[in-house]
Amino acid sequence: MNNHLLSLKDFNKQQLQSLIVRAIMLKNEAADDIRHQQLAGRTACLLFEKPSTRTRVSFESAMYGMGGQVIFMSAKESQLGRGEPLKDMARVLARYVDCIVVRTFGQEVVNELARYSTVPVINALTDLHHPCQILSDCMTVIEKKGAPENLKIVWLGDGNNMANSWIELASVFGFPLTLACPEGYEPDADILEEARNKSSQPITLLRDPVEAAKDADVLNVDVWASMGQEDEQKERIEIFRPYQLNADLLAQAKAVRSL
Numbered sequence: 001m002n003n004h005l006l007s008l009k010d011f012n013k014q015q016l017q018s019l020i021v022r023a024i025m026l027k028n029e030a031a032d033d034i035r036h037q038q039l040a041g042r043t044a045c046l047l048f049e050k051p052s053t054r055t056r057v058s059f060e061s062a063m064y065g066m067g068g069q070v071i072f073m074s075a076k077e078s079q080l081g082r083g084e085p086l087k088d089m090a091r092v093l094a095r096y097v098d099c100i101v102v103r104t105f106g107q108e109v110v111n112e113l114a115r116y117s118t119v120p121v122i123n124a125l126t127d128l129h130h131p132c133q134i135l136s137d138c139m140t141v142i143e144k145k146g147a148p149e150n151l152k153i154v155w156l157g158d159g160n161n162m163a164n165s166w167i168e169l170a171s172v173f174g175f176p177l178t179l180a181c182p183e184g185y186e187p188d189a190d191i192l193e194e195a196r197n198k199s200s201q202p203i204t205l206l207r208d209p210v211e212a213a214k215d216a217d218v219l220n221v222d223v224w225a226s227m228g229q230e231d232e233q234k235e236r237i238e239i240f241r242p243y244q245l246n247a248d249l250l251a252q253a254k255a256v257r258s259l
Helices: 013-031 054-065 086-096 107-116 131-145 161-173 189-198 209-213 230-243
Strands: 043-048 069-074 099-103 121-125 153-156 177-180 203-206 218-220
Touching: 013 131, 013 161, 043 054, 043 086, 054 069, 054 121, 086 099, 086 107, 099 107, 107 121, 121 131, 131 161, 131 218, 153 161, 153 209, 161 177, 161 189, 161 203, 177 209, 189 203, 203 209
Parallel strands: 043 069, 043 099, 099 121, 153 177, 153 218, 177 203
Antiparallel strands: none
16 A cells, blocks of 8 residues: 555555545444554654644544554644755654654645655645545445445535545545536646546536535535635635535435434
């Protein structure tokens, strides 16, 4: 398996499925108070240029829950905020920690760190990809709805990093994906083209959220203005208002089963 987790296209279906199956097993065992210590003596460095609540707590609780340790570093506490070469930081950190978890802006940051790191680098968010989030979302889909290959999964709204990672996951797993994005807010064109060429199922890009949501099994949405887009807030509210997940839009999807 790939030593780093930078984007989902770097893995095959069996590898990603094994990650999700393992995560579900650990979740169920934790609910039964079965604890593991496989990460005892291991340390993860959380290198966050973008602040976070859920992402930080998720990684820290996972490490501590399996016996590991965490070193948290914000941008101002590392070379990310001082302009020093990323390759030097990667080489130094790899001497002290067993994994580097990075939450930053540019995908080139995690790519550069992975190029020079001798320990795994995990992309905890960039402007281009959000692989861990989409793996966890897919895990929920599998837990609640079953295999995604048998479902109509829909993305509504901004064609952002989450949309890009859903597109890559669809191409790897081989399930149909429908996206509805307003003009000018489409997913990354190169990612979409590559995924379409690779996928065994259609990846459809629409404008109309009502059309996209029709008979959907799963509806995915995100905030209208992400971190760093605060100055676009008012404009985005008007643009994305038709993509709001409300009762009218939910009515287009399949009836909710008892879960």
